[in-house]
Amino acid sequence: MTKIGIIICNRYHTCAGGKCLRALRNREGAFARYEGEEVELVGFTTCGGCPGGNVEYAPAEMKRNGAEVIHLATGLVVGYPPCPHLDAFCAFIPARYQLEVVIGTHPIPQNYYLTHQRLGTWQTAGWQERIQQVLTDEPTRLAYD
Numbered sequence: 001m002t003k004i005g006i007i008i009c010n011r012y013h014t015c016a017g018g019k020c021l022r023a024l025r026n027r028e029g030a031f032a033r034y035e036g037e038e039v040e041l042v043g044f045t046t047c048g049g050c051p052g053g054n055v056e057y058a059p060a061e062m063k064r065n066g067a068e069v070i071h072l073a074t075g076l077v078v079g080y081p082p083c084p085h086l087d088a089f090c091a092f093i094p095a096r097y098q099l100e101v102v103i104g105t106h107p108i109p110q111n112y113y114l115t116h117q118r119l120g121t122w123q124t125a126g127w128q129e130r131i132q133q134v135l136t137d138e139p140t141r142l143a144y145d
């Protein structure tokens with residue numbers, strides 16, 4: 001059993017979590033790593049808005065609930081522009097809370113994929129690495145449009 005928390009980008013603060021929860025149930029996107037395992041979602045919140053002040057505190061509550069892994073939701077990489085603080089969050093959470101951080105939750109929706117391809121957002125090796133768990137394939141991306 002792995003316990004996880006999800007932190008979403010505050011731009012999508014009204015999101016009801018539909019894509020994340022569906023992907024978690026189906027073990028798709030960044031949740032494919034849990035295939036064959038039990039997973040419990042023990043926390044779900046937003047970053048609190050730029051520059052992401054809630055990232056300083058939310059993992060503490062998630063950790064108290066048993067979280068071992070914090071997923072930074074796919075919205076942080078697909079937003080326009082992607083979150084400029086992503087790398088800082090990825091460094092801070094393990095350093096402060098000794099929790100693993102995974103970039104992404106549900107597969108990238110195809111419409112975001114196409115726009116970012118046109119923008120050239122993810123052309124660098126660094127971005128290829130950041131999106132690797134949520135890039136998936138076209139049929140899956142279309143299913144999350």
Ligand code: SF4
Binds near residue numbers: 008079
């Ligand atoms: S861009 Fe980053 S810091 Fe700003 S609201 Fe989204 S996740 Fe938070």
